[in-house]
Amino acid sequence: xxxVPALARWIHFLAGVxxxxxxxxxxxxxxxxxxxxxxxxxxxxxxxxxxxxxxxxFRWSAVVTWLMGAALLxxxxxxxxxxxxxxxxxxxxxxxxxxxxxxxxxxxxxNQQKILGMKPATDDEKAKxxxxxxxxxxxxxxxxxxxxxxxxxxxxxxxTFGL
Amino acid sequence: xxxxxxxxxxxxxxxxxxxxxxxxxARALLH
Numbered sequence: 001x002x003x004v005p006a007l008a009r010w011i012h013f014l015a016g017v018x019x020x021x022x023x024x025x026x027x028x029x030x031x032x033x034x035x036x037x038x039x040x041x042x043x044x045x046x047x048x049x050x051x052x053x054x055x056x057x058f059r060w061s062a063v064v065t066w067l068m069g070a071a072l073l074x075x076x077x078x079x080x081x082x083x084x085x086x087x088x089x090x091x092x093x094x095x096x097x098x099x100x101x102x103x104x105x106x107x108x109x110x111n112q113q114k115i116l117g118m119k120p121a122t123d124d125e126k127a128k129x130x131x132x133x134x135x136x137x138x139x140x141x142x143x144x145x146x147x148x149x150x151x152x153x154x155x156x157x158x159x160t161f162g163l
Numbered sequence: 164x165x166x167x168x169x170x171x172x173x174x175x176x177x178x179x180x181x182x183x184x185x186x187x188x189a190r191a192l193l194h
Contacts, residue, residue, distance in 0.1 A: 028171065135166070146182040162190060163189055
């Protein structure tokens with residue numbers, strides 16, 4: 001059964017790159033670009049055609065990343081989440097990833113549906129949704145920095161950081 | 164005070180500070 005963790009690790013990385021890559025795209029590219037596009041009346045191209053597709057890959061790659069991460073932890077899953085058995089480093093990474101998954105599905109996606117007009121919302125509700133979605137997205141970008149530090153732990157981390 | 168998450172650089176700096184704090188916690192848990 002050695003192929004299960006090997007496959008899980010590979011898919012975890014593929015999905016994780018997709019998820020966090022899109023997170024950085026939203027924060028570093030789309031949000032500032034949308035501001036400029038709104039000013040010159042070209043925002044519809046992004047909100048109608050780019051954002052829904054980016055959000056589709058974003059939210060489902062988050063699910064796949066988490067599930068493959070859980071599969072990779074295997075029988076160490078509980079040890080990681082309870083910081084037992086020398087699993088504190090990866091456990092912190094796992095908790096950060098879990099909080100980020102929660103933010104994607106509970107805060108970012110439902111509010112983006114209102115912002116993009118996929119769900120009915122008044123202008124006031126849209127303004128509030130914009131604020132919540134932005135802060136949740138920025139929170140995830142902030143959390144991704146320690147998350148990757150702990151998740152990417154390998155022999156180099158063990159030698160350099162003692163994790 | 165402005166929310167640091169309003170800006171990209173504020174977000175990155177918060178992430179780096181959080182990394183240092185969590186690293187200290189992880190070390191304490193492991194040793």
